[in-house]
Amino acid sequence: MASLVSCPHCGSRPKEEFTVKGAALKRPAPDAGQERWMDYVYLRDNPRGAYEEYWHHTSGCRRWLVVTRDTATHEIADSRDAALGVPETRA
Amino acid sequence: MRYSALSVFLNGLRGNKGWGAAWRSPQPKPHYDVVIVGGGGHGLATAYYLAKEFGITNVAVVEKGYIGSGNVGRNTTIIRSNYLLQGNNPFYELSMKLWEGLEQDFNFNAMVSQRGVVNLYHSDAQRDAYTRRGNAMRLHGVDADLLDREQVRAMLPFLDFDNARFPIQGGLMQKRGGTVRHDAVAWGYARGADMRGVDIIQDCEVTGIRRENGAVTGVETTKGFIGCGKLALAAAGNSSRVAAMADMKLPLESHVLQAFVSEGLKPFIDCVVTFGAGHFYCSQSDKGGLVFGGDIDGYNSYAQRGNLATVEHVAEAGKAMIPGLSRVRVLRSWGGIMDMSMDGSPIIDRTHIDNLYLNSGWCYGGFKATPASGFCFAHLIARNTPQETATAFRLDRFARGFMLDEKGQGAQPNLH
């Protein structure tokens, strides 16, 4: 739901309180190699359906969140603090 | 049948019973030399130029909906070639030149209207950036004029020159920029391609890409398998999804861009104006509606609809630019799905998979590029080498560090 985003800390808030960064990907190790880094910085699964992405509650608690959102319906299934981590990206 | 004033007159006398179909509705053949995925502006233009310029007529365009149902039918109809970077500017100027002769070329009035595009600037830094850009345009022989505040005021006296939060200092104008009746572009190309033998197959969704020994041999569709010598993807908005059928991952995200039209008004604004202190650009259709838009909603989306916050954001910028808009009513909003590329520039390239060609990543600049995109993609498909103005649109530019980043935003597609 991209008119309201539910923040695990603040509750449901309007989208304009947030900044969206895009795919929530795990940052590769510094020595992971060019291909892995290319994948991280530039390539995106860009699925139609469930998607994990970073949102920042910029005008709220200023926490970064990982939001699970469906790109076709905009429904949000989950949102959690980014400090809890993201799954390893598919290579 | 050739369209002309005379044909309109003669058919009118006969109760308009004589008009034939603008294009056929063929069943797909088992095999084509080229299958183009996507019956939008770029796909249809590609087919048209393949047939007309490169003599390749055994071509099918497969479209999952109706032709023009993608972004060619849901944009703000603006054309311009005011680009900064060497990798972009000649391509968009080629497009502009093609626009200039398009209607006579494909015998369809797409109402190409070179009414001028003015980009307002509100600060010294913006003026300097437009100076750089205008000069880059001039270097390539593209028309560009830097207007000062008074020149803008003389042209557009109804902008807010008195109470603005960010006072207008001037504008960069491209007189040859303007608008085009967007749907007619798809129809004109479709009719022109069809007349030259191209099969346009609507309601035909691609569900898979068949490969043998690594090379593409055809597509699975809702109307069965269609074999092809070359497969050309022109499915902007859904490029990632189609490419995934060939196990390719692209440097793209799909985002929704909203656009709007107001109720019909008597002539209100003659050129295209873009606001420099917020996201708003506006022109007026020949029918009278103000056609305007702003920024993308910012999140990945395949839903052709946006949210209210963006609508308000755009309206605020609109009224800040033109106070008289206050009591004008917005009639309709719609959303298009954009292939937002990682540097804001498109991709027209062969892929590492034999017989697979890719045209994608148009961000929200795809409409104006339609003719050149079709022409250059056709060139690439026909000759296997990029057309000279499209050499920078390579897929490997990201890995190699040759990004074409007009805005300098980096790999953050929602900021392009």
Next chain:
Amino acid sequence: MTSYRLPKGGLIDRQSPLSFRFDGKALSGFSGDSLASALLANGQRLVARSFKYHRPRGILTAGSAEPNALMTIGSGGRTEPNTRATMQELYQGLEAQSQNRWPSLDLDIGALNSLLSPFLGAGFYYKTFMWPGALWEKLYEPFIRKAAGLGKATYEADPDGYEKSWAHCDLLVIGAGPAGLGAALTAGRSGARVIVVDEHALAGGSLLAETASIGGATAAEFARQAIAELESLPNVEVLTRTTAFGWYDGNVFGAVQRVQKHVATPKDNVPVERLWRIAAKRALLATGTEERPLVFGGNDIPGVMMAGAARSYLNRYGVAFGKRAAVFTTNDSGYALARDLEGAGVELAAIVDSRADAAIAWSGKARLVKGAFVSDAKGGKSLSGISIWKDGKSETLDVDALAVSGGFSPIIHLACHRGGRPVWSDTHSAFLAPTKLNGLSLAGAVKATSGIAACMADGAAQASALLGELGFKVEPATFGAVEGDIAVPAAKAVWSIPGIKGKAFVDFQNDVHRKDLGLAVQEGYGHVELAKRYTTTGMATDQGKLSNVNAIGLLAEARGVSPADVGTTTFRPFYTPVSFGALTGAYHRDHFQPVRKSPLHDWAAKNGAKFVETGLWYRSSWFPRDGETSWRESVDREVRNVRLNAGLCDVSMLGKIEIVGADAGEFLNRIYSNGFAKLPVGKARYGLMLREDGIVYDDGTTSRIEENRYFMTTTTAYAAGVMNHLEFCSQALWPDLDVRLSSVTDQWAQMAIAGPKSRTILQAIVDDDISNEAFPFLAARDVSLFSGQLRGRLFRISFSGELAYELAVPAGYGESVADALMDAGKQHGICAYGVEALSVLRIEKGHVTHNELNGTVVPADLGFGKMVSAAKPDFIGKAMVDREGLVAEDRPQLVGVVPLDPAQAFRTGSHILAKDAAATLENDQGYVTSSCYSPHIGSTIGLALVKRGSQRHGEDVMIWNGLRNEYTPGRLCSPVFFDPANEKLHV
């Protein structure tokens, strides 16, 4: 002109007459009238001209779907084009003008287009006007544009205010007709938070046009009492004159409330419109139905009206829509009107029912013709008669009014805004809402429920069920018996009517008629979306509310398929058009964006600063003095004075971030490309931040205040972005690091004190020893000020290349401290300087800003290659900065540029060409990123990014500004024009 007002009846206040004007003609109505009902009461049938053929048009509906009766209301900045007369409440002194006619509504030259109509069929313009190409913009298009359009908008600013508001509720009820009221009463009594919106001034919906009774009271009285009860409940908010226009993600509804559109003089402390965003846990759509027109010849002639509208004018407004009427219906609803017309004493000539087997009993006086159709209406500016076609035979009937009902289309608009597609029902001959709507349910007529009692009960049941989902236990409200209601069973739709001779309109406003749709199919535009785009049907201001389903029915017939196969075009916001004013709210003119003010703003103002917008800030640009006639004169003086004596500049807008925690040092080491691990306490260091793609993001200095406390400055432009970035890195990338961030931009007033005398001046207020030995270049420490009265932070850093400091003091004392420094510096010649002089000073010194850090440069391009640490295992940008294209030979690199002739100036944005090269893209060598007049050099100087620039110092080039036809021979040089050995920094 005869009056059509009935002697009694209606919900108007006959004690409150109102006068108004239409096209300058003085007319009168009553309080409670709509503009449309008042016009009808005055016998004004011709109210508008159509879009293309300029056909005379009258009032067709009594609601927001009105395609014809659009008028311009008001004057000056309150001019409001395309206002629906049917929705505009009458007020004293209202001025309405008809539109799209010349010279007058009665005599409109544009009507000649009708004669050319054989040649103006659907899409004719795509086939002609192509030759010669140049004539399109010059001749054809201006002519077409002038002829097209509806009302004329004003360029004047709107004097009225607007605002926005959020609302939250358990249940939102959209539409306060029978179903909506049933739901609202149920929900209201439960204690849940309820919002009811209705687009009309008076809640009640169809009840207001009813003659039925509910529990013994008239339907209108029932509605009044229901609303009174709801308004008395603290948990219920009733918003009338409020249109829910869109359903958005998260069950958020957009609605616009017309707060003061019905008054002659709006109060200035109250908005005229208010935009609501309503976040509803559950919502109930009780929007009822739209009655469908029938497509027969001349169906657009003034005097032809929707049956429900005629009934509304009759019962709600006490206005007869004609003197001698007929009804043409495909269903039972026409009979309710017929009964009411006869009851009110209006002559009814005939009921024409398309159904040969219509079962409804008719006991009125009017003749009933079953199995018949009105094939044509006759008349010019007013209806004079109709042709009734039955079994291949035609008869004519003289009437001045014809009511039509072609069935009902549920108003499912909002239910389709989030991607759901309508579903065709053969039973109901209508498109019904998609199923599985998350958070939204439907009640009443909108889901094809018929009859008042059934709709009220359905509303009550739905509300009870929805609130049950939220944990409220509430029984559906019950209501008294309904009497006199004519429920309307579903009836088969009629698309093509036999025997038509005249033009039969589908889309009234856009003048799309039956044959246009046929032509679309014939030409291959038969897909509903293509037909819409080709013929423009459904694209008028009513967005096809009346026309779309008829168009689909006719397309289906032409294609030989069911309407289900044709499908619909997409319902999109807005349900009815919404003004820019409402969408903008209070954020207009100079309130478009907030102002961010420096704590030294007033200090700058009293020193005579000229301000410039920088992001949301106002920065002091320069400080003119008496006798100075140009900004350049002031800036040159400020620059010279800083280099000669000293100057004070407000740099409070720089982003300032306090970074604490045990791992703050490690964090900084990963954030910056250069090393920060060994920065000692009490020292500042210049740092370069890269993006993950290796491109420079931002720069600034960071100082170590305590062991685990750092003070970072960012550029003004990127302050917010850098804070977000740091938070991302600390929270998402490295949550294991103990790093805590606090934005202290606003805590500190920060001033640069630069110039050879800056130390002397500062020492006057700083208690600590700040001699070169005690406080060397890049020292950064908390200091005591004014004999211990205040603590500040002092940094010995220099943007100008001079001996310089930045002093940060608590913001509330900023002005006072700046005053003290100016006072102390007076004898040393201190001056205030602004960002213009600051910019000159930094260009002279070759310091970069975001003019150079433009999102495409890597450190090496700026000569900062050594700031990319090879030693550090990791930092943001490390992995990507070495890509082929980023280390390429011919990358643009930072250089200085000067004109060969010092008298010649050049501008930023000019391009650099090789000396004798032609001005072509291929010869483009780079561009000037910054330029200024340098008092130090005595000419214009610039910084530029030029291919292989660092190797080309001394090369003569052409500085080219084609936009102004300026050719300036110049020379590339070192970007550092001032004190390249940095001696001044260390004095």
Next chain:
Amino acid sequence: MSKYRLIHRPALSDKQPFNASGIGLTALPEGHVIHVLAEQGADPSAMLKGLAEQGHSVRYAAPGQWYIVGDEPLADDALAALLTRLTPHAEGVDQSHGRVRILARGPMVERVLAKGSGTDLALSAFVVGRSTTTLIGHIAAHITRVEDHAFEIMVLRGFAESLWDDLAQMSAEFAA
């Protein structure tokens, strides 16, 4: 420069209190605002509770973050003492000049704030004592419900005047 008389200039010194039957706006004294940042995993609640019991107003800001606010300015030594008390669980950053507080009080206060904020401020959903940061129009502000019908609104100093003007505009209809 011992004799120099330093003048403190409040950000809202030019604004007159807005008083109407439905809503009043008052600029609160620029006393002290300490941004408390707890170490990850640390639980400073006992320490914060202790501070609250001694009369400090403690406002929740974000996970691991609080504001300690008050109408009285803290002298250097008092500030230092307070910052010391926060350790070792937390660090404090002085924001006494960086944040400006406005009190909005009156029966219409929810309605006024709803014109800017999408946060559900109904008493049932947002109880007395609760704090959050939210957008009010275009400006982010930290709000605390201090009474049933009163909110303390804390905003970046640079935006204080703009926010005040916005709040006054939002309140205007209740002035009549």
